[in-house]
Amino acid sequence: MTDISYLLLVMLVMTVATYATRLTPFVLFSRGQERALINFIAKNTPPMIMTILVIYMLKGVNYLSFEGVYTFIAILVTVVFHLYKRNALLSIIAGTAVYMVAVQM
Amino acid sequence: MIRSVIKTTLPILFGFLPLGIAFGILFQELGYPWYFATLMGICVYAGAAQFMAVGMLGAGVGLFEIAISTFFLNSRHLFYGLALLNSFGSWGLRKFYLIFGLTDETYALMTTIKVPKEFNRERYYFLITLFSQSYWVLGCSIGALASSSLNFNTEGMDFAATALFTVLLIEQWLKVRKPLPFVVAFGSSCIALILFFQHMLLAAIVLSITTIIFLRFIKSKQND
Numbered sequence: 001m002t003d004i005s006y007l008l009l010v011m012l013v014m015t016v017a018t019y020a021t022r023l024t025p026f027v028l029f030s031r032g033q034e035r036a037l038i039n040f041i042a043k044n045t046p047p048m049i050m051t052i053l054v055i056y057m058l059k060g061v062n063y064l065s066f067e068g069v070y071t072f073i074a075i076l077v078t079v080v081f082h083l084y085k086r087n088a089l090l091s092i093i094a095g096t097a098v099y100m101v102a103v104q105m
Numbered sequence: 106m107i108r109s110v111i112k113t114t115l116p117i118l119f120g121f122l123p124l125g126i127a128f129g130i131l132f133q134e135l136g137y138p139w140y141f142a143t144l145m146g147i148c149v150y151a152g153a154a155q156f157m158a159v160g161m162l163g164a165g166v167g168l169f170e171i172a173i174s175t176f177f178l179n180s181r182h183l184f185y186g187l188a189l190l191n192s193f194g195s196w197g198l199r200k201f202y203l204i205f206g207l208t209d210e211t212y213a214l215m216t217t218i219k220v221p222k223e224f225n226r227e228r229y230y231f232l233i234t235l236f237s238q239s240y241w242v243l244g245c246s247i248g249a250l251a252s253s254s255l256n257f258n259t260e261g262m263d264f265a266a267t268a269l270f271t272v273l274l275i276e277q278w279l280k281v282r283k284p285l286p287f288v289v290a291f292g293s294s295c296i297a298l299i300l301f302f303q304h305m306l307l308a309a310i311v312l313s314i315t316t317i318i319f320l321r322f323i324k325s326k327q328n329d
Contacts, residue, residue, distance in 0.1 A: 007137060013168050014158060015148040017175035022207045025186030042188045044286045044317050046216035047277040051290035052309045054274050057267040059298060059305060078268045088272045092116045095268035100261035
């Protein structure tokens with residue numbers, strides 16, 4: 001079961017595969033062709049991906065249980081803190097603390 | 106600079122540490138020595154892929170299949186680099202490491218925060234990446250090493266990732282101030298959730314980028 005050489009090969013393969021996904025765009029677009037389109041995509045991906053990441057994090061929540069209520073409250077706390085104080089760390093700690101206390105009760 | 110980086114990456118610490126610990130605990134159940142969890146955090150450094158690997162290692166899946174699955178699981182990173190093409194400085198060891206260490210969390214941070222004026226941007230990004238990976242490696246190691254003796258209840262701590270993305274979404278809104286990319290992304294996410302629930306993340310990214318390029322194309326046609 002504990003075959004070290006298999007584990008090492010798996011790790012090597014996974015390291016290369018993961019790095020390939022991260023490296024590809026930098027290699028493909030390093031010579032500045034299609035600049036206008038790439039700049040357009042570069043400008044628009046961060047707001048889009050942030051929206052998608054938030055929805056992605058919320059997709060596994062069971063909204064018919066208390067988990068859904070706790071998640072809603074914790075997000076609300078995070079957003080309200082951030083709009084009032086605009087201190088990222090404070091907002092995140094406040095939201096997370098509320099959520100942890102709620103689920104561990 | 107280090108103090109500022111620690112403050113900036115603290116939310117990543119709260120996200121990576123419990124997730125890394127969870128990985129370490131799972132990995133340790135496979136029966137390998139603990140330091141292989143550390144090694145995996147250093148070499149592979151990809152959250153979802155490492156969890157997938159635990160299942161595949163247990164089942165003894167073939168290398169080719171593991172390579173393909175890892176590539177597709179992480180293929181959203183193909184799009185992350187696009188926004189950072191000009192942010193990582195010139196080619197060199199540092200740039201290779203910055204690309205190696207690109208995760209959902211560091212991507213979100215680096216495309217949203219303003220690097221304080223007094224610091225060099227590439228050095229700042231380098232430290233963000235290095236610290237973030239250290240948190241992950243630390244988590245993987247603690248989990249594999251001390252799985253039986255942990256008694257701090259970290260349940261719910263992973264909400265830090267959700268809170269981080271929420272805060273960065275607000276910051277993106279304050280920076281961009283145009284509803285279009287947010288609306289496109291929301292619509293794409295809804296469609297992706299309905300059609301590809303399991304692979305929603307990648308599907309939504311591909312769909313939203315395709316849509317916004319299409320809209321730009323239509324707009325430029327109208328102006329002709």
